[in-house]
Structures are given as structure tokens and as C-alpha cells.
Amino acid sequence: MVNSRLIDTYLFQFKLHKELKLKMSNDQNYIKFKNRMIVILGGTLRVIVSFAIVNLTYDAFSAALITILVIMPIMAVLTLVPLIGLEKIRVQLLKNYFLSLNQTF
Secondary structure, eight states: OHHHHHHHHHHHHHHHHHHHHHHSTTSHHHHHHHHHHHHHHHHHHHHHHHHHHHHHHSOHHHHHHHIIIIIHHHHHHHHHGGGTTHHHHHHHHHHHHHHHHHHHO
């Protein structure tokens, strides 16, 4: 019973995301949301690549110190900044989408 609800919720979120991408791709809020998600993904990939390069270059202890003291704080800030206001943009996008559906009926 619980799994069925979880699957239904996941499928609804997936279908909603697909529908938003299809119908609202020209909406400014969708473009902002998509761009911020790309920046977050890029920041996460930079952390992984930076850690791999440092880990290959230095011994394990030095690599851990450099990663913890230098790489992680910088990348955490660069990754978290785009999250500011992201929920507000998402809510506005959903509001615009549901209002456009309401106008069609």
C-alpha cells in the first residue's frame, strides 16, 4: 500500500516534470530553474574532478587536507548559491503551468 503511493508520487513527479519541459520550455521561470540546476550539477562535478586530481597528485593525507580545507568549502558555496530562491521559482513555474491548464478548460 505504501509502496504503491510512493510509486504513484514518483510517477506523478516524473510526468509533471516531462509536461513542464514540454509545455513551459519558453517560460522565463522554467529557463531560470533549468539554468540553476545546470550550475548546481556543474559545481558537483567540479568537486568530484578536483578531488580526483588532488588525490592522484598528492599522498592520501595531503589530498584529504587539501580537499577538506580548500576544495570543499569553495565548491559548497558555489553549489549552494544557485539554490537561493530556487523553490520560489519552482512554485511560480507550477502556478503558471496550472493557470494555463485552467484557461484551457
